[in-house]
Amino acid sequence: MRNLTVNGSALTSGGTFRNVTIRGDATISGDVQCAKWKVFGNADVSGNMTAEWLNIFGQANIRGNVHVKTIKLFGQADIRGNTNVDDMRLRGAAHIQGNITGGAIHGYGEMNVSGDCETESFSVKGVVQIANTLNAERVDLSLYFADSRISEIGGKTIRVKRSKWNVMNLFKGMANTSARLMTEIVEGDEIYLEHTSAQIVRGDRIIIGPGCDIELIEYQTSLQQSERAVVKEKRKI
Amino acid sequence: MEQELISKKELLELTNISYGQLYRWKRKKLIPEEWFIRKSTFTGQETFFPKEKILARIEKIKQMKDDLSLDELASMFSPNPTTIALHKNDIIERNIVSELALHFYIEQKGEQHVFLFDQLLQLYVFDRLLQTGEMSLGEGKSVFDVFERHYKKIQGKSCELLIVRKMGISTCLLSTNGNELYFEDGAKVVARLHVPSCIEELKIKVTEGMDKWSEKI
Numbered sequence: 001m002r003n004l005t006v007n008g009s010a011l012t013s014g015g016t017f018r019n020v021t022i023r024g025d026a027t028i029s030g031d032v033q034c035a036k037w038k039v040f041g042n043a044d045v046s047g048n049m050t051a052e053w054l055n056i057f058g059q060a061n062i063r064g065n066v067h068v069k070t071i072k073l074f075g076q077a078d079i080r081g082n083t084n085v086d087d088m089r090l091r092g093a094a095h096i097q098g099n100i101t102g103g104a105i106h107g108y109g110e111m112n113v114s115g116d117c118e119t120e121s122f123s124v125k126g127v128v129q130i131a132n133t134l135n136a137e138r139v140d141l142s143l144y145f146a147d148s149r150i151s152e153i154g155g156k157t158i159r160v161k162r163s164k165w166n167v168m169n170l171f172k173g174m175a176n177t178s179a180r181l182m183t184e185i186v187e188g189d190e191i192y193l194e195h196t197s198a199q200i201v202r203g204d205r206i207i208i209g210p211g212c213d214i215e216l217i218e219y220q221t222s223l224q225q226s227e228r229a230v231v232k233e234k235r236k237i
Numbered sequence: 238m239e240q241e242l243i244s245k246k247e248l249l250e251l252t253n254i255s256y257g258q259l260y261r262w263k264r265k266k267l268i269p270e271e272w273f274i275r276k277s278t279f280t281g282q283e284t285f286f287p288k289e290k291i292l293a294r295i296e297k298i299k300q301m302k303d304d305l306s307l308d309e310l311a312s313m314f315s316p317n318p319t320t321i322a323l324h325k326n327d328i329i330e331r332n333i334v335s336e337l338a339l340h341f342y343i344e345q346k347g348e349q350h351v352f353l354f355d356q357l358l359q360l361y362v363f364d365r366l367l368q369t370g371e372m373s374l375g376e377g378k379s380v381f382d383v384f385e386r387h388y389k390k391i392q393g394k395s396c397e398l399l400i401v402r403k404m405g406i407s408t409c410l411l412s413t414n415g416n417e418l419y420f421e422d423g424a425k426v427v428a429r430l431h432v433p434s435c436i437e438e439l440k441i442k443v444t445e446g447m448d449k450w451s452e453k454i
Contacts, residue, residue, distance in 0.1 A: 101264075118264045135260045152282075156257030184282060187245075189257040202246070203256060218246070237250070 004034075014047055031064065048081065065098070073107075082115070090124060099132075108144075125163055127179075139188075143179040143195060150183050158188040161209070162195045180211070242274065243288040252295045265307045267298055267314055309351055321443055322351045333357065333442055334364040337374070345378055354443075359384045361439045362398060362430060371428040372400055372407075379409045387411050400428040 001018040006026040014030030020037045031047035038055045048064035054071045065081035071088040082098035090107030099115035106123040111130075118135045125142035128134075133152040141148065144163035160181050181196040191203045195211035202218045210228035217223060217234045225231055243251070249259065262268050274285045294314075301310060301324070312322045325343075329336050334357075342360055343349065352360070363380050366372040372380075380398070388411070396413045403424040411432075412418060420426070 120264075135264055137257070137261060137264075154256060154260040156255075156261070187256045187260070189255045237246070 014045070073109075090126075141181065143181055146179055148179070148181045150181065152185045152187075153183060154185075154187045156188060157190045158186060158203075159192045160194055160196050161192070162211070240290075241288040242285040243291065245284045245286070248286060248291060248295075252292065252299075254295065254299075261307070262295075262298060265311050267307065267310055268294060269314075304350055312353070313351065320354070321357075322353045323357065323443070325350050325352070328352060328357070328360075331442075333439075334360045335367070338364040338367055338377070341374055341377055342381065345381060354439075355384075355388065357443070358388075358432075358436060358439055361442075362432070362435055365430070365435070366400065366428055369428070376400070376407050376409070379407070383409050383411055396432045398428075398430045398432055399426055401425065402427050 001016065004012070004015075004017045004020045006012065006022045007024055009025045011027045011029075014028050014032045017032070017034040018036070020032065020034045021040075022038065022043045023040045025042045027044045027046075029046045031049070032045055033050045035051065036053040036055070037049070037051045039058050039060050041058045043056075043058075043060045045060070045062045045064070049062050049066045049068070051068045052070070054066075054068045056071070056073050056075050056077055058075045059077070060075075061078045063080045066079050066083040066085070068084070069086045071077075071085050072091075073089065073094060074091045076093045076095075078095045078097075080097045083096050083100040084102050085100070085105075086103040088094075088102065088105045088107075090105065090109045090111060093110040093112070095112045097114045099117070100113055101116075101118045103119060104121045104123075105111070105117075105119050106121070108125045110127045111124055112128075113130045113132075116132045116135065117130050118133075120136060121138045121140075122134060122136040123138070123140035126144050127146045128141060128148040128150060130150040133154060134150050136155045137157070139153060139155050139158040139160075141160045142163040143160065162179060179195070181193075183196065183198045184200070186193065186196075186198050186201045187203060189204045191201060191205070192207045192209060193201065193212050193214075194209035197213045199215045200218070201208075201214055201216070204220045205222045206217060206219045206224070208214065208217070208223070208225045208229045208231060210226045212226070212229040212231070214229070214231045215233065217231055218237050219234070220237050223234060223236075245259070249256065259268075263270075263273070268291070272286050272291055274287075275282055276285055277283070298310060305313075309322065312320055313324065323333070325339070328334060328339060338360055342356075342363070359381050362384070363372075363377045366380070367374065367377070383398075391411060391413050394413050396411050398409060398411055399418070400407060400409045401420065401424055402408075403421075407427070
């Protein structure tokens with residue numbers, strides 16, 4: 001099977017390849033199917049993308065849907081369609097206009113989803129914005145740098161904390177140490193929240209940590225609340 | 238028709254499942270997206286479900302989740318016929334193939350609970366040949382074998398299944414694209430089935446009962 005290599009700048013059409021390597025700037029029209037897609041620089045794809053591996057060092061814009069096993073993202077990716085990925089390692093920013101589904105999403109940086117995010121595990125340090133629902137077996141969110149917004153979070157274990165690891169603290173004043181999570185509904189079996197504003201939190205075992213501001217909590221087995229948290233109403237179901 | 242709704246909270250109480258389970262089943266597409274109905278109430282956004290459907294579906298999942306993996310369950314509830322899989326009991330209940338054919342298949346291939354579309358197709362073809370009397374039960378094994386070994390290669394092509402008999406000995410073959418076939422004297426083509434039309438018939442049979450069926454389950 002053919003390889004596609006772009007060194008410099010090129011405008012090319014899609015197709016089925018073994019390895020696609022882009023060093024520089026490439027605009028690909030049409031769908032791309034390949035085993036490995038490496039971008040050092042900038043790539044635009046006007047169609048759908050199917051690949052085993054997707055390594056982005058730089059920037060990639062994909063207009064269609066993305067179906068990949070592994071994504072390593074050092075840089076930025078903009079995906080207009082829906083994304084399905086088994087394992088996504090984030091070191092930068094991912095903007096997804098559709099939904100994202102898959103296995104695991106983990107890493108640092110910024111994650112922006114205009115639809116739903118449904119994965120087995122979701123573990124991100126940084127800023128997360130999800131317009132609809134974040135549904136994952138395990139949600140592990142470290143708030144860092146700026147506010148995160150997620151309309152609805154659901155899953156088995158949900159942990160939201162403010163990141164302590166903070167190189168930026170060395171440059172006092174530069175870092176925003178007041179990162180919060182704004183959400184409407186959190187539902188899970190085991191929930192730990194910190195610095196979160198929510199309307200409703202429902203679950204079995206709930207721990208409300210410092211800095212929370214919650215309208216209503218409905219719990220089944222247990223509820224612990226930090227002195228530095230505000231909860232308007234609590235109900236045991 | 239206005240259907241009765243149930244809120245998420247009531248649903249969990251009634252069925253005794255946890256949020257984790259509900260979200261997991263949604264992720265695995267065991268519960269269709271359309272059943273999640275968002276409504277605003279005085280406490281903010283709330284999610285409701287069509288009561289009868291969701292209760293039946295959860296009951297079904299709870300019953301079968303010990304025997305089957307979540308992925309197997311998902312393909313069972315899939316609306317796309319070619320990715321569909323049916324439980325043994327449903328095949329009998331919905332009369333897709335006769336019990337006799339199904340039992341013979343299980344006897345030959347070993348006990349199994351879930352049948353994928355390809356297996357259903359083998360069963361359906363076999364059952365049809367049985368019903369028309371063109372084939373005996375014992376000859377069924379050759380139908381299963383020829384499908385199992387060769388059907389993958391010709392999938393998507395137009396093909397025919399032929400049963401040929403000479404002096405009481407029978408054999409069966411799959412032929413693609415209507416190739417011309419000539420036999421020796423004394424050989425008789427006892428049955429000739431156009432496989433794509435069988436697939437269509439089966440798809441209709443499988444999806445037909447689906448609405449009624451999914452309400453029931």
